[in-house]
Amino acid sequence: DGGITQSPKYLFRKEGQNVTLSCEQNLNHDAMYWYRQDPGQGLRLIYYSQIVNDFQKGDIAEGYSVSREKKESFPLTVTSAQKNPTAFYLCASSTTEYSNQPQHFGDGTRLSIL
Amino acid sequence: GQQVMQIPQYQHVQEGEDFTTYCNSSTTLSNIQWYKQRPGGHPVFLIQLVKSGEVKKQKRLTFQFGEAKKNSSLHITATQTTDVGTYFCAGGGGGTSYGKLTFGQGTILTVHP
Numbered sequence: 001d002g003g004i005t006q007s008p009k010y011l012f013r014k015e016g017q018n019v020t021l022s023c024e025q026n027l028n029h030d031a032m033y034w035y036r037q038d039p040g041q042g043l044r045l046i047y048y049s050q051i052v053n054d055f056q057k058g059d060i061a062e063g064y065s066v067s068r069e070k071k072e073s074f075p076l077t078v079t080s081a082q083k084n085p086t087a088f089y090l091c092a093s094s095t096t097e098y099s100n101q102p103q104h105f106g107d108g109t110r111l112s113i114l
Numbered sequence: 115g116q117q118v119m120q121i122p123q124y125q126h127v128q129e130g131e132d133f134t135t136y137c138n139s140s141t142t143l144s145n146i147q148w149y150k151q152r153p154g155g156h157p158v159f160l161i162q163l164v165k166s167g168e169v170k171k172q173k174r175l176t177f178q179f180g181e182a183k184k185n186s187s188l189h190i191t192a193t194q195t196t197d198v199g200t201y202f203c204a205g206g207g208g209g210t211s212y213g214k215l216t217f218g219q220g221t222i223l224t225v226h227p
Contacts, residue, residue, distance in 0.1 A: 031213050042217035042220050050213055068198050100213065100215065
């Protein structure tokens with residue numbers, strides 16, 4: 001089955017530690033996205049990539065970093081500079097056949113501070 | 115930047131009652147999409163509206179896109195317990211924001227049997 005796989009499902013971060021969230025898709029989509037979801041809030045865009053080896057900052061990129069070395073993979077690193085990392089992180093992908101294609105989401109990773 | 119406001123934040127209904135959530139953008143949108151997120155789950159795409167004044171139906175769900183392409187609504191007729199979840203609108207800006215969606219805060223719907 002085609003889809004998006006995020007791992008781990010739950011992740012705990014110690015103070016001063018960087019952690020990396022994995023996102024893999026086998027939908028052959030060019031575009032991939034990372035969102036942060038906090039209780040009572042919508043999804044806020046962290047980073048997005050429309051093609052391999054290229055990515056752009058979203059609305060809340062500070063304290064995060066990404067890479068896009070392969071079409072299938074778009075890992076997100078939450079750095080120690082992100083002072084409030086506790087949230088639900090969602091990865092999504094879409095085609096780029098034309099602007100604003102529907103996005104397909106993974107099951108998410110819940111990140112907490114120890 | 116583009117902002118998308120969604121109201122109400124919460125809606126509690128008795129099973130069989132209707133439900134509506136509204137979405138307003140600070141800028142003209144190229145399209146609007148609606149997603150549903152079940153409790154503990156991830157957002158799932160429902161529909162996309164592109165044309166000014168467009169109305170689309172999916173069984174008991176009716177979606178509208180405003181004439182000015184700055185607002186939208188989702189109406190559910192005769193809610194069922196399976197409708198429980200958070201409904202998000204997401205606006206596409208087009209142009210230099212190609213591919214980006216701006217999500218509303220979502221409306222959390224609870225349905226009492």
